[in-house]
Amino acid sequence: MKIITNKSSLLNSINIVQKAVPTKTTLPIIEGILFEAKNGKLKLIGTDLEIGIETIIDVDVILPGKIVLSSKIVGEIVRKLPDSDIEIEAIGNNIINIKCENSKFKVNGLSAEEFPELPSVKKDNGITVSQNIIKDMIKHTIFSVSTDEVRPILTGVLFEVAGDKVSMVALDGFRMAVKSCTIISDSDFKAVIPGKCLSEIGKILEDSEEPVNFYFTRNQIMVSINNTVIISRLLEGEFINYKQIIPNEYKIKIKVNTDKLIDSCERAALFAKDSSNNMIKFEIIDDLMIINSNSLNGDVHEEIKINKEGNDIEIAFNAKYFIDALKVIESEEIDIEFTTNISPSIIRPCDGTGYLYLVLPARFKKNN
Amino acid sequence: MRRTIFLVDMNAFYISCEMAKNPELKGKPAAVAGDPEYRSGIILAANYEARKYKIKTTMVIHEAKKLCPQLILVPPNGKLYSDNSKEVMKILGRYTPVIQQNSIDEAWMDLTGCEKLFGKPREIAQSIMDTIIKELDLWCSIGISENKFLAKMASELKKPLGISELWKSEIDQKLWKLPVRDMYGIGAQTEKRLQKLAMYTIGDIAKCKVEVLKKVFGKYGDELYRLANGIDNSAVDENPLRGSKSMSRSITLSKDSTNIEYAKNVLLKLAEEIGTEARKSDSKGKTVSIAIKYSDFNSITRQQTIKPTYLTKEIFEAGVELLERNWSIHKPVRLLGIGLSGFEEESVEQLSIFDLPQAEDLSTASQREEKLERAMDVIREKFGADKIKRARVLDTNSTLKQ
Numbered sequence: 047m048k049i050i051t052n053k054s055s056l057l058n059s060i061n062i063v064q065k066a067v068p069t070k071t072t073l074p075i076i077e078g079i080l081f082e083a084k085n086g087k088l089k090l091i092g093t094d095l096e097i098g099i100e101t102i103i104d105v106d107v108i109l110p111g112k113i114v115l116s117s118k119i120v121g122e123i124v125r126k127l128p129d130s131d132i133e134i135e136a137i138g139n140n141i142i143n144i145k146c147e148n149s150k151f152k153v154n155g156l157s158a159e160e161f162p163e164l165p166s167v168k169k170d171n172g173i174t175v176s177q178n179i180i181k182d183m184i185k186h187t188i189f190s191v192s193t194d195e196v197r198p199i200l201t202g203v204l205f206e207v208a209g210d211k212v213s214m215v216a217l218d219g220f221r222m223a224v225k226s227c228t229i230i231s232d233s234d235f236k237a238v239i240p241g242k243c244l245s246e247i248g249k250i251l252e253d254s255e256e257p258v259n260f261y262f263t264r265n266q267i268m269v270s271i272n273n274t275v276i277i278s279r280l281l282e283g284e285f286i287n288y289k290q291i292i293p294n295e296y297k298i299k300i301k302v303n304t305d306k307l308i309d310s311c312e313r314a315a316l317f318a319k320d321s322s323n324n325m326i327k328f329e330i331i332d333d334l335m336i337i338n339s340n341s342l343n344g345d346v347h348e349e350i351k352i353n354k355e356g357n358d359i360e361i362a363f364n365a366k367y368f369i370d371a372l373k374v375i376e377s378e379e380i381d382i383e384f385t386t387n388i389s390p391s392i393i394r395p396c397d398g399t400g401y402l403y404l405v406l407p408a409r410f411k412k413n414n
Numbered sequence: 415m416r417r418t419i420f421l422v423d424m425n426a427f428y429i430s431c432e433m434a435k436n437p438e439l440k441g442k443p444a445a446v447a448g449d450p451e452y453r454s455g456i457i458l459a460a461n462y463e464a465r466k467y468k469i470k471t472t473m474v475i476h477e478a479k480k481l482c483p484q485l486i487l488v489p490p491n492g493k494l495y496s497d498n499s500k501e502v503m504k505i506l507g508r509y510t511p512v513i514q515q516n517s518i519d520e521a522w523m524d525l526t527g528c529e530k531l532f533g534k535p536r537e538i539a540q541s542i543m544d545t546i547i548k549e550l551d552l553w554c555s556i557g558i559s560e561n562k563f564l565a566k567m568a569s570e571l572k573k574p575l576g577i578s579e580l581w582k583s584e585i586d587q588k589l590w591k592l593p594v595r596d597m598y599g600i601g602a603q604t605e606k607r608l609q610k611l612a613m614y615t616i617g618d619i620a621k622c623k624v625e626v627l628k629k630v631f632g633k634y635g636d637e638l639y640r641l642a643n644g645i646d647n648s649a650v651d652e653n654p655l656r657g658s659k660s661m662s663r664s665i666t667l668s669k670d671s672t673n674i675e676y677a678k679n680v681l682l683k684l685a686e687e688i689g690t691e692a693r694k695s696d697s698k699g700k701t702v703s704i705a706i707k708y709s710d711f712n713s714i715t716r717q718q719t720i721k722p723t724y725l726t727k728e729i730f731e732a733g734v735e736l737l738e739r740n741w742s743i744h745k746p747v748r749l750l751g752i753g754l755s756g757f758e759e760e761s762v763e764q765l766s767i768f769d770l771p772q773a774e775d776l777s778t779a780s781q782r783e784e785k786l787e788r789a790m791d792v793i794r795e796k797f798g799a800d801k802i803k804r805a806r807v808l809d810t811n812s813t814l815k816q
Contacts, residue, residue, distance in 0.1 A: 220765075410762050
């Protein structure tokens with residue numbers, strides 16, 4: 047194998063496949079990246095056996111061939127090389143030379159034959175959406191996936207296509223994020239994508255209107271973005287019927303400026319962080335929202351002007367659950383719907399961008 | 415920064431409340447007594463006039479009458495005392511929000527940093543005392559120090575209407591000469607054990623080697639040593655019981671047993687009582703302990719830590735595990751006990767989507783168990799504790815005696 051390529055495109059593709067390469071494993075071969083050169087293309091593959099990422103770049107192929115190189119070593123070398131042409135040449139016995147300007151590395155590799163093959167995925171169920179839409183949907187939901195293995199299905203994000211509506215839903219038991227968009231499609235299917243996989247997809251996606259293709263089988267997903275393909279297993283089992291959790295009505299609704307609320311919540315959380323529960327308390331009185339929190343080190347009181355329909359209410363939340371959602375909302379104002387101080391509250395951006403965030407409050411226990 | 419801690423102790427509280435309500439009692443020996451109609455009643459609180467006749471709390475009425483035939487006896491009026499107590503606490507609340515009520519008639523206050531607002535500690539104490547006299551016609555003594563223990567000890571130095579300071583730097587003169595029995599927290603039992611170690615004064619405790627105390631009293635020995643040396647870092651806490659409580663039940667079996675299945679049923683019944691109590695106060699504990707006393711009166715306790723719970727089933731299962739690990743068919747058991755402790759300190763609970771009524775079918779086994787046990791609690795509350803029980807205790811029920 048002998049190829050010539052440039053640093054930036056090589057580094058970019060290494061960065062992409064590295065997202066699937068595990069750092070700790072009992073199988074040394076998968077700590078490497080498979081490099082395969084033929085027909086003017088270099089294909090790179092990384093996998094942790096759950097997720098596989100394959101990306102292809104155009105290079106000058108002088109001699110076709112393939113080899114597995116340690117992801118860590120090759121990544122660091124290429125990152126530190128000058129921004130110039132790089133020559134990679136196999137010199138036999140799974141050893142390669144990497145040359146760039148006045149630098150020359152000799153790197154021990156592993157035989158490409160041992161590298162696991164990525165499964166092939168049939169393109170039965172599929173949709174095509176622009177990248178920025180999917181990236182945005184991931185951003186709005188991914189932080190709500192559960193990290194608790196008690197309910198493995200909740201460590202994934204529900205991807206639901208119903209006619210021309212596509213939705214992503216993530217919930218960890220304490221809050222739930224639902225983001226929906228309209229697309230051109232007429233299929234109906236759903237799948238639960240592992241949170242880690244979707245998070246990596248989110249990082250690879252660009253903020254452009256270029257298309258991304260999603261294909262689903264019963265237990266696998268394949269996503270193709272430009273010259274990159276991501277394959278992952280899907281989570282098995284039925285996702286929770288999230289629609290039944292969303293309350294049909296509310297008693298109190300407020301409209302509040304998003305940025306002001308984030309700033310106030312973050313300041314209130316400074317003290318909330320001291321306690322293990324991270325609680326901040328909202329008191330909604332007439333056209334005022336008062337945010338309080340206290341700890342051994344002191345307390346904080348914040349006031350924000352709001353518009354309100356309905357009665358006053360006093361309700362407490364884990365600051366993190368609130369701030370997580372506020373941070374991804376771009377709308378200048380949001381509506382928050384409350385029912386009682388022990389039932390779910392709903393945050394919706396006022397710009398009608400198809401986002402719903404449900405969050406459960408914390409109950410103050412009666413002191414004995 | 416040195417703290418400023420007060421202990422406000424109401425003098426002869428019950429009878430003083432009666433005197434404030436009925437001024438005719440003033441200047442005459444009077445006491446609140448169990449039930450003056452019966453000769454067997456006891457003195458609950460005597461005023462200072464009665465105390466001149468050596469009348470003391472817990473004295474039997476006819477003995478008191480012997481000492482002072484003209485003693486006026488008043489039946490106790492719980493509501494009057496608790497109303498007055500609340501009024502006192504309200505007055506204290508004007509000076510600081512950091513108040514820990516220790517009993518109906520005494521409370522600690524943290525006045526650290528209040529000098530600018532209300533003056534020097536002694537001036538604040540005078541103002542509190544005057545206000546309570548003026549508004550409620552009640553007397554108090556106030557102890558001033560830098561921690562709760564010394565404040566309490568200070569309040570005992572002068573009664574009634576005393577304002578006493580006892581700072582750590584003064585303990586060798588003011589505190590150490592007192593007998594151990596006068597130390598807050600020491601009762602007759604501890605006094606006896608201390609006397610066996612030839613410790614008669616608080617100073618003796620303060621000056622001994624802490625290892626000696628630790629050997630005899632365990633952790634409590636360390637505490638005694640520190641208190642005697644005037645060290646007490648505990649905060650004035652509005653809710654001191656939080657996180658330190660434990661619940662336990664034990665029962666002496668009607669006859670000694672080597673039958674583990676029978677013992678399990680006994681534990682279940684006891685666990686049920688603890689579960690009910692824990693659920694009532696919404697307190698989840700993470701430590702389950704069992705106590706076994708054998709027919710030779712030797713006893714053991716064993717404990718294990720589990721996921722915090724208040725469910726009978728989970729308490730029982732942890733108890734059974736401990737029981738199985740420690741059971742011996744060669745040692746007949748006389749008494750069995752089970753306890754729950756290590757209660758969560760959280761006063762807030764994050765609610766979960768799975769607790770919502772509309773999420774019925776999403777619930778886990780433990781959530782279903784909670785619903786079941788809560789339903790049983792309601793039935794028992796309404797119709798009586800024995801109206802619903804688990805099938806496995808049905809046949810052994812008649813053999814259980816509390």
